[in-house]
Amino acid sequence: xxxxxxxxxxxxxxxxxxxxxxxxxxxxxxxxxxxxxxxxxxxxxxxxxxxxxxxxxxxxxxxxxxxxxxxxxxxxxxxxxxxxxxxxxxxxxxxxxxxxxxxxxxxxxxxxxxxxxxxxxxxxxxxxxxxxxxxxxxxxxxxxxxxxxxxxxxxxxxxxxxxxxxxxxxxxxxxxxxxxxxxxxxxxxxxxxxxxxxxxxxxxxxxxxxxxxxxxxxxxxxxxxxxxxxxxxxxxxxxxxxxxxxxxxxxxxxxxxxxxxxxxxxxxxxxxxxxxxxxxxxxxxxxxxxxxxxxxxxxxxxxxxxxxxxxxxxxxxxxxxxxxxxxxxxxxxxxxxxxxxxxxxxxxxxxxxxxxxxxxxxxxxxxxxxxxxxxxxxxxxxxxxxxxxxxxx
Amino acid sequence: xxxxxxxxxxxxxxxxxxxxxxxxxxxxxxxxxxxxxxxxxxxxxxxxxxxxxxxxxxxxxxxxxxxxxxxxxxxxxxxxxxxxxxxxxxxxxxxxxxxxxxxxx
Amino acid sequence: xxxxxxxxxxxxxxxxxxxxxxxxxxxxxxxxxxxxxxxxxxxxxxxxxxxxxxxxxxxxxxxxxxxxxxxxxxxxxxxxxxxxxxxxxxxxxxxxxxxxxxxxxxxxxxxxxxxxxxxxxxxxxxxxxxxxxxxxxxxxxxxxxxxxxxxxxxxxxxxxxxxxxxxxxxxxxxxxxxxxxxxxxxxxxxxxxxxxxxxxxxxxxxxxxxxxxxxxxxxxxxxxxxxxxxxxxxxxxxxxxxxxxxxxxxxxxxxxxxxxxxxxxxxxxxxxxxxxxxxxxxxxxxxxxxxxxxxxxxxxxxxxxxxxxxxx
Numbered sequence: 092x093x094x095x096x097x098x099x100x101x102x103x104x105x106x107x108x109x110x111x112x113x114x115x116x117x118x119x120x121x122x123x124x125x126x127x128x129x130x131x132x133x134x135x136x137x138x139x140x141x142x143x144x145x146x147x148x149x150x151x152x153x154x155x156x157x158x159x160x161x162x163x164x165x166x167x168x169x170x171x172x173x174x175x176x177x178x179x180x181x182x183x184x185x186x187x188x189x190x191x192x193x194x195x196x197x198x199x200x201x202x203x204x205x206x207x208x209x210x211x212x213x214x215x216x217x218x219x220x221x222x223x224x225x226x227x228x229x230x231x232x233x234x235x236x237x238x239x240x241x242x243x244x245x246x247x248x249x250x251x252x253x254x255x256x257x258x259x260x261x262x263x264x265x266x267x268x269x270x271x272x273x274x275x276x277x278x279x280x281x282x283x284x285x286x287x288x289x290x291x292x293x294x295x296x297x298x299x300x301x302x303x304x305x306x307x308x309x310x311x312x313x314x315x316x317x318x319x320x321x322x323x324x325x326x327x328x329x330x331x332x333x334x335x336x337x338x339x340x341x342x343x344x345x346x347x348x349x350x351x352x353x354x355x356x357x358x359x360x361x362x363x364x365x366x367x368x369x370x371x372x373x374x375x376x377x378x379x380x381x382x383x384x385x386x387x388x389x390x391x392x393x394x395x396x397x398x399x400x401x402x403x404x405x406x407x408x409x410x411x412x413x414x415x416x417x418x419x420x421x422x423x424x425x426x427x428x429x430x431x432x433x434x435x436x437x438x439x440x441x442x443x444x445x446x447x448x449x450x451x452x453x454x455x456x457x458x459x460x461x462x463x464x465x466x467x468x469x470x471x472x473x474x475x476x477x478x479x480x481x482x483x484x
Numbered sequence: 485x486x487x488x489x490x491x492x493x494x495x496x497x498x499x500x501x502x503x504x505x506x507x508x509x510x511x512x513x514x515x516x517x518x519x520x521x522x523x524x525x526x527x528x529x530x531x532x533x534x535x536x537x538x539x540x541x542x543x544x545x546x547x548x549x550x551x552x553x554x555x556x557x558x559x560x561x562x563x564x565x566x567x568x569x570x571x572x573x574x575x576x577x578x579x580x581x582x583x584x585x586x587x588x589x
Numbered sequence: 590x591x592x593x594x595x596x597x598x599x600x601x602x603x604x605x606x607x608x609x610x611x612x613x614x615x616x617x618x619x620x621x622x623x624x625x626x627x628x629x630x631x632x633x634x635x636x637x638x639x640x641x642x643x644x645x646x647x648x649x650x651x652x653x654x655x656x657x658x659x660x661x662x663x664x665x666x667x668x669x670x671x672x673x674x675x676x677x678x679x680x681x682x683x684x685x686x687x688x689x690x691x692x693x694x695x696x697x698x699x700x701x702x703x704x705x706x707x708x709x710x711x712x713x714x715x716x717x718x719x720x721x722x723x724x725x726x727x728x729x730x731x732x733x734x735x736x737x738x739x740x741x742x743x744x745x746x747x748x749x750x751x752x753x754x755x756x757x758x759x760x761x762x763x764x765x766x767x768x769x770x771x772x773x774x775x776x777x778x779x780x781x782x783x784x785x786x787x788x789x790x791x792x793x794x795x796x797x798x799x800x801x802x803x804x805x806x807x808x809x810x811x812x813x814x815x816x817x818x819x820x821x822x823x824x825x826x827x828x829x830x831x832x833x834x835x836x837x838x839x840x841x842x843x844x845x846x847x848x849x850x851x852x853x854x855x856x857x858x859x860x861x862x863x864x865x866x867x868x869x870x871x872x873x874x875x876x877x878x879x880x881x882x883x884x885x886x887x888x889x890x891x892x893x894x895x896x897x898x899x900x901x
Contacts, residue, residue: 114676117669143676145668148711155662155708159633159669162656164683165676167669181659190500251499284682289502291654292674294629294688299503301657302644311494312501319499503644507652509606517611533593537624537785538822540616542605549594558605562612562811563819578819 093271093338100231100263103270104170104196104256105130107238109140110278113194114165114285117145117156121175122208123260124198128170150175154182161191162300164290166242168193172260173200173214180217186253187222187316189300192245192285193253195223196238199361199412200260201448209449210260212361212412215389216422222316224254224323225390227360232270234258236340237387239273242282243330249322259362261449273338281337320391327388344393346385347400349375353382355464356401358427359410360386363445363452367410370457381461392426398434407440408464414444420477441473445480456481510558514541515586518561520578524553529575535565551575556588590790596624607650608642612818614808614825615639615724617782619695622722625792626691629653633667633693635700636660638731639724661704664712664721667694671717691796692718697808698725698739702765713772713801720795721803723765726810734813738763741833742885743878744866746813751869756878761885766839769803773842776802780836783825787836787848807834815865824863831860832890837897845896854890857883
């Protein structure tokens with residue numbers, strides 16, 4: 092049984108956290124995630140849930156406390172944005188290396204400095220090598236759905252890795268959408284109980300978590316993390332298949348939008364994918380064969396599947412909402428080029444860096460971007476490999 | 485020492501760096517660090533257990549509230565036990581270590 | 590209050606085979622603290638000497654549940670464990686409804702006074718039922734004796750070296766026990782392993798309270814203090830008898846009790862003299878520093894006596 096209600100992304104995230112009913116939530120407010128913490132606090136204050144809610148004094152302590160809680164045997168969640176995530180950095184790695192299935196909502200916001208509260212993906216990109224699974228959603232519905240699936244993915248015995256559920260700050264977090272909510276009992280059945288193999292509160296079998304791991308074993312533990320990431324791909328697909336049975340909403344590593352017969356395409360993550368769809372709809376009416384690959388699973392990076400989906404495309408514009416300052420384009424572009432090289436796909440690519448610090452990206456902008464991709468296709472020449480779209484000269 | 489000859493591969497060890505056998509450092513012998521050896525002079529011992537409560541290395545063996553000697557596999561020879569022994573005639577003496585025979589077993 | 594015989598029956602939660610230096614105070618403190626705990630224990634430990642020496646993979650000296658997270662977050666970590674316990678107990682998971690635990694965090698002075706202070710303060714303010722033990726050896730010993738805010742005035746450390754111009758650390762140590770008392774939490778105390786009876790009684794008391802508690806424990810470091818390995822507890826006693834390290838407890842922020850009043854308060858030189866880290870203070874040109882330290886100690890002791898209602 093499902094129902095449709097109008098919610099902001101933050102409201103949807105707080106609601107799904109309530110439905111998941113984790114044992115422990117530890118979180119600290121930060122714009123634009125703050126509402127999640129506030130709404131969740133209200134649920135606890137009103138006795139709607141009995142989750143142990145730890146009002147920590149910083150994001151570093153938020154992640155530290157959920158690590159403690161998760162290691163103790165609890166299902167634990169948190170939420171943050173931007174500088175809060177950056178403050179967590181150190182322990183974000185520790186959560187993954189201890190193989191703790193924590194789920195964290197990341198309401199994407201530009202990292203300082205200068206300080207800015209609006210959307211880009213620089214916060215998420217900072218944690219991309221931390222060993223977390225990273226899911227991106229196009230809208231509040233996807234943020235809600237991803238959070239539900241994240242719990243299952245994280246706790247799967249083949250995975251046991253933390254999962255970050257990303258949604259664009261303000262654009263998704265503060266915009267009201269009609270979304271379809273899964274009934275409480277269905278959520279309960281879907282996420283099930285968390286039953287860890289070993290945990291700190293097991294009196295009969297005490298364990299040591301987080302020891303010093305030197306030259307003779309550290310590398311083996313990192314290799315295990317790689318294996319878990321590889322196996323996560325199957326698990327992510329399997330959970331998505333279960334989810335479609337529950338909701339009718341179909342998910343995979345990415346969504347293909349008019350890719351079948353496309354000559355040129357965009358690759359994007361987050362809310363810009365929705366804008367791109369609107370632009371593509373218009374251009375398709377004009378007969379322009381353009382498509383979109385909307386990436387949902389950024390870590391693990393589904394390289395082979397992406398190559399298969401794009402190998403027939405002539406020119407791809409990869410859209411990055413973050414810089415990596417390597418002078419070779421954004422982080423998504425690096426992964427895309429690496430995947431295509433290994434896949435021996437004869438696809439030309441350019442990189443469009445857009446929307447930093449919340450700079451608006453409209454349907455017209457996307458059409459302009461597609462024009463640039465089209466120009467490369469027409470001329471066969473790449474004049475600018477990396478375009479910082481929308482920056483004033 | 486107690487380090488296994490062939491170390492296990494990444495598939496063979498618990499995930500996440502977890503150590504699943506509590507207190508297994510007991511198998512790791514640090515007695516080799518010792519340059520002075522505490523020797524228990526049983527007849528002087530008043531079983532006050534000060535040596536036990538002040539030992540940093542859990543190397544004083546106590547059974548049923550009585551001193552039973554030293555665990556030389558874990559004693560590092562700091563000498564606190566002998567220093568703190570309150571018996572009129574000291575029940576613990578520090579002697580130069582016998583390099584040939586540092587361990588219990 | 591437990592006798593040594595009783596305490597010895599609760600031994601074994603911290604095994605030998607750890608790699609703390611010979612004569613290290615931390616090993617003594619951990620053994621006494623754990624022997625005083627009656628329930629199964631979950632320990633969280635800050636990065637530092639104790640942690641790196643006691644859990645070198647694949648070995649652990651902890652015959653209890655143990656978690657190390659990072660340097661500055663032992664308090665936040667144990668607060669997460671305790672929150673998990675409360676939640677799982679309420680939800681009747683894993684048979685925890687009838688199971689009691691003692692949640693204990695250990696941190697050195699670096700992980701407690703300095704980098705971990707925010708996490709400690711936050712966890713204490715939130716009211717978790719946890720005991721935080723600081724083993725204060727007065728410097729970052731693990732990284733090679735760098736000064737911390739717990740380093741006593743005049744101490745020679747590798748980042749407050751006694752040089753031609755500057756005679757060691759120029760600041761007084763932070764009095765963290767007082768700072769923790771200002772949190773108005775149920776129980777705060779200062780203790781030392783030389784006085785095992787006092788320390789174990791304080792641990793028992795702390796663990797019996799339904800709320801947060803903090804005990805600051807003076808911990809000898811033969812390397813950093815430049816003292817003979819076997820002399821650690823003897824020197825610790827001089828810290829107490831000179832009132833450099835008074836033994837006291839504070840309940841609910843205001844109720845001060847002095848647990849030990851030296852019959853003859855000994856001059857501060859007796860604490861300073863046996864330690865190589867203070868050697869330079871005994872040069873004629875640094876005499877004024879010893880006087881300054883003595884005055885500071887006297888003032889603080891008087892303040893404590895006043896707070897405890899021992900003097901007007």
